[in-house]
Amino acid sequence: MHILLTRPKDDIPALKNKLIEQGFTVSACPMLDINILPVEEVDSQTSQILDAAQAYLFTSANGVRAASHHGLTQNSERPVFAVGPATADACKAAGFQTVSEAGGDVRSLVEMIKGTNTPHISGALVHISGRDQTGNLVEQLCDAGYDAASVVLYRADTIPAFPDNIATQLISGEIDAVMFYSSRTAKHFVALTTLAGIKLSMTAYCLSEAVAKILRQAGVANIKVAATTTEESMLALLA
Structure with a gap:
């Protein structure tokens, strides 16, 4: 499975390493610039x-x-x-x-x-x-x-657009899943996909029901929600 991480830059390395150790392919596209x-x-x-x-x-x-x-x-x-x-x-x-x-x-x-x-x-x-x-x-x-x-x-600050390589991966369907930790990140991801004409065909892994609601309203069909608002619960969804 190819997973896209949307967290701020400084939050990505530790999570990325955990996922790679579990055998996932991981790309990163921070939605927010801190x-x-x-x-x-x-x-x-x-x-x-x-x-x-x-x-x-x-x-x-x-x-x-x-x-x-x-x-x-x-x-x-x-x-x-x-x-x-x-x-x-x-x-x-x-x-x-x-x-x-x-x-x-x-x-x-x-x-x-x-x-x-x-x-x-x-x-x-x-x-x-x-x-x-x-x-x-x-x-x-x-x-x-x-x-x-x-x-x-x-x-x-929200990023103005997807980097070219991430846009290409999303358009081609290479990315299977995206992890969302906040409502603001989910909203901006949806806005950028709309701007770029990208179909929301990936699986969305969400930290909470509030995050999931945004993606559900945007038309994402396959959504998984963590049992609790912790990273451990997010990772458990992938097990």
């Missing part, structure tokens, strides 16, 4: 919010990389809350010492935070995020009485 905000562009207000944080919240490994770039790992003893296993692993690799891991989505992250004594600790919960956010993490936490804020430290 650009971390330069340190010198962080204003004083943002710096104050980061300095006042009691804990950091991460909903992707991209946020962890941005935090590392901006030196937030200097406060490695500060607790962090990660949306799922992959993000938690990124937090630990970055040097954070106290990492709490949710079940893979914003809902489980909010419930996990509610289950701690975080409201009784002075200081804000700061979500390190991208410019284009999905979900309403901070809004939910504020509604629950938390002091929560979001700080944008990177942006994820």
Whole structure:
């Protein structure tokens, strides 16, 4: 089976190696180009919010990389809350010492935070995020009485078109399956195939039902959805 990966560039190598070890042929086409905000562009207000944080919240490994770039790992003893296993692993690799891991989505992250004594600790919960956010993490936490804020430290820009080699592989039917980890990636993939006149004849492996819904509406016939929003569940679909 020839699988196409659509994750951001820095998330691809480890996943690609796992798939190759299992005997799959793998191509990569990141749908999003991750650009971390330069340190010198962080204003004083943002710096104050980061300095006042009691804990950091991460909903992707991209946020962890941005935090590392901006030196937030200097406060490695500060607790962090990660949306799922992959993000938690990124937090630990970055040097954070106290990492709490949710079940893979914003809902489980909010419930996990509610289950701690975080409201009784002075200081804000700061979500390190991208410019284009999905979900309403901070809004939910504020509604629950938390002091929560979001700080944008990177942006994820969509690619303008498929590279020529990927377009050729898709048109020829050489690619059997595509793995989708986010709704935004799925939407942009559909938009690019429409732009290029490419038929959606591959199998779509989706991290969640929300991702699958987008591809189903676009006319993809063969869709498989992970049992849980984790990479392990995605890989289990291929077993």
